[in-house]
Amino acid sequence: MEKRNQPLGKSFQAASQALLVTGIIVTAANLRAAITGVGPLVTEICQNTGLSTAWAGMLTTLPLVAFAVVSPVAPVIARRIGIEFALAASMGLLTVGIVVRGIFSDIGLFVGMFLVGVGIAMGNVLLPSLVKRDFAARVGLMTGLYTISMSVWAAIASGISVPLSHVLHLGWRGSMMSWGILSIVCILVWLPQMRKHHIPQAIKSAVNVWKSGLAWQVTFFMGLQSFLFYVSIAWLPEILQSRGMSETASGWMLSLLQFVSLPASFVVPIVAGRRASQRGLVVFCSLLFLIGYAGLLCELNALNWLWVVLIGVAGGAAISLALSFFGLRSQSSDEAAKLSGMAQSVGYLMAAIGPALVGFLHHALGAWTVPLLMLIGITVLLFIFGMGAGRNAFIGRAEVRENLAEQA
Numbered sequence: 001m002e003k004r005n006q007p008l009g010k011s012f013q014a015a016s017q018a019l020l021v022t023g024i025i026v027t028a029a030n031l032r033a034a035i036t037g038v039g040p041l042v043t044e045i046c047q048n049t050g051l052s053t054a055w056a057g058m059l060t061t062l063p064l065v066a067f068a069v070v071s072p073v074a075p076v077i078a079r080r081i082g083i084e085f086a087l088a089a090s091m092g093l094l095t096v097g098i099v100v101r102g103i104f105s106d107i108g109l110f111v112g113m114f115l116v117g118v119g120i121a122m123g124n125v126l127l128p129s130l131v132k133r134d135f136a137a138r139v140g141l142m143t144g145l146y147t148i149s150m151s152v153w154a155a156i157a158s159g160i161s162v163p164l165s166h167v168l169h170l171g172w173r174g175s176m177m178s179w180g181i182l183s184i185v186c187i188l189v190w191l192p193q194m195r196k197h198h199i200p201q202a203i204k205s206a207v208n209v210w211k212s213g214l215a216w217q218v219t220f221f222m223g224l225q226s227f228l229f230y231v232s233i234a235w236l237p238e239i240l241q242s243r244g245m246s247e248t249a250s251g252w253m254l255s256l257l258q259f260v261s262l263p264a265s266f267v268v269p270i271v272a273g274r275r276a277s278q279r280g281l282v283v284f285c286s287l288l289f290l291i292g293y294a295g296l297l298c299e300l301n302a303l304n305w306l307w308v309v310l311i312g313v314a315g316g317a318a319i320s321l322a323l324s325f326f327g328l329r330s331q332s333s334d335e336a337a338k339l340s341g342m343a344q345s346v347g348y349l350m351a352a353i354g355p356a357l358v359g360f361l362h363h364a365l366g367a368w369t370v371p372l373l374m375l376i377g378i379t380v381l382l383f384i385f386g387m388g389a390g391r392n393a394f395i396g397r398a399e400v401r402e403n404l405a406e407q408a
Contacts (some may be wrong), residue, residue, distance in 0.1 A: 016193075020134060021145070024127060025184045027087055028146035031123050032096055032154035034179045035063050036163040041172045045163065048172060049105050059113050061356075064230075066117025067124065067348035067388035075337035083130050083333070087123060088190035094119030095183040102177035125340045128326035133333035140273020140324060144266040147320040151265050153182075155258045155275060183213050207396035209338045215395045217388035218325045218394075221282075222343040222403035223350035224382040228289060228375060229314050232257065232311055234355035239368050240308075243301045253308045261316025268317045272324045281321055282325075282386030288314035288381040296373040318382070321390075331394050339395060 036046075042056045060287045078086045094116055100110025157179065164175040209215040236257065237250035245253070268285075272278045292311035293304060326343065330336040358371045 002361035009198065010078070011017045013352065019189070021142075023084075023087070023110075023186070023189045024130065024142065024146050025149045026189050026215055026240060027091065027123050029153040030091060030094060030179075030186055031120050031127075031150045033182060034176075035060060035092065036118065036154040037112075037157035037176060037179060040158060040161045041165060041175060043086075044172045045109075049109070056111065057313060061352055062113045063117030063120060064348045064352035066114050067121045068345050068352065070118050070121035071125050071345035074122045075129070075334065077122070077343050078092065078126055078129065078337060079334065082194075083100040083126050083133070084190055087126055087130070088187055088194060090119045090126070091183045091186045091190070092119075092124070095180050095187070098177055098180040098183065100172045120168030121344070124251075124344050125337060128323060128340045129333045129337035132327040132336035134329060136274070136327075139327040140269040140271070142271070143269035143320060143324045146263055147269060147323060148266040151258070151262055151316065154386050155255070155262075158258070158259055159255070169331065198281060204301045207335055209335075209342045209395055212391055212395045214329060214391075215339055215342060217385045218339060218395075219321070219324065219343040219346050220385040221318075221382060221389045222322040223347035224378055224385065225285075225315070225322055226347045226351035227354040227378055228311075228382070230317065230351045230360050231354045231375065233363050235358055235362075235371070236308070236311075238362075239296060240304060242368060243299060245301075245304065252407065253304070256305070257308050257312035257315070260312040261319075264313045264322045265315035269324045272321055272328065276392040278321060278324070278328070279387055279391035281317065282383060282390045285314045285317040285321065285408070286379055286383035286386060288317070290376060293372055293375045293379065297369065297376070321386075325389055329389070329393065332398070335395060344373045385388065 038059055042059070045059070046056050047049060074086070081089070097112045097115030097119055099112070100115060101109050104112065127146055128143070131139055131146070135142045161175050164170050164178055165172050168174075170178065226371075233254070237254055239254055240250040264285075268281060272281055275281075288310045292307045292314060295307035296312070300307075322343070326336050326340040330339050358374070361371045361374065362368060
């Protein structure tokens with residue numbers, strides 16, 4: 001009788017595992033789409049509400065501020081109510097934010113965007129912790145899966161937000177509210193898992209990540225790559241237009257930048273998970289960033305497509321590597337959550353500063369030379385901190401794990 005029940009037990013375990021993987025992938029799909037779908041609608045929102053361009057810019061800045069504020073708190077909440085319940089709650093909060101910003105104008109629009117940021121911040125921090133807890137031997141593969149899900153849906157949201165508004169006649173409100181369907185689906189996926197995995201984690205790591213040099217190196221790598229990504233998203237079309245490219249063509253270049261990042265977003269975490277040291281990958285993405293920004297600086301306009309491709313591949317490699325570090329540099333899911341919270345708090349604060357700083361420099365100097373030189377300098381810093389973050393070590397340990405197979 002016991003032997004007969006074994007296949008059933010294995011089938012149930014496999015189904016439970018598949019449902020967990022589905023939850024991770026669907027959650028990741030929600031971690032950018034509700035934000036990236038707003039940018040293409042900004043002009044329509046301004047015309048309909050009377051908001052100035054400056055205030056409209058706050059719509060995409062507020063979620064980044066929420067990331068910075070909420071990220072350190074997410075691990076504490078997860079320890080009290082459990083990771084699965086916290087993720088379901090974060091998707092519920094995301095849904096509320098999506099509805100609020102779609103129904104109300106003026107202050108409600110900003111409140112909704114902040115709530116969207118809070119919900120996404122929880123998911124940003126807790127997914128690496130969940131992967132570390134339940135897929136410790138496959139951190140790279142699972143990080144690659146949820147990173148590419150996040151990136152694909154971010155690109156889809158950017159592309160279909162205007163057609164949803166105009167072609168389907170939903171208007172900007174209906175277009176933004178449509179992303180609530182995706183978050184509701186995610187809640188439904190997590191509901192059956194909360195019955196089984198509702199017990200909070202009992203063991204709390206004694207590691208203080210804020211006093212760890214390695215944690216700060218991971219944090220600055222996360223922040224600097226976020227800085228480069230959001231600056232590229234905000235200003236790449238303007239830079240290309242200043243080189244003589246049309247508005248339409250520069251928009252397609254921005255789409256190209258996001259789509260070429262997808263293969264690297266998937267492959268790099270898998271490679272990172274198979275190596276004790278990830279320094280070689282740090283060199284790879286830093287070199288691509290450096291060549292890309294140097295090409296833009298030198299105004300070799302015939303090769304603009306190549307510079308965009310290099311920056312896009314580097315960005316996909318860098319964000320997935322940064323997310324991988326949360327699991328690879330920690331020894332437990334609690335440590336991974338703490339490191340993720342710290343790195344994303346500081347990192348997204350840096351990201352929020354980036355576009356405004358570059359815009360100020362361009363406005364003050366009237367050219368893109370100094371901003372591009374600054375991006376090259378940021379890339380050098382990314383390399384320096386990445387070499388520290390990529391070494392074979394754990395936070396909370398002074399010693400480095402020596403490994404003869406380590407690949408620098």
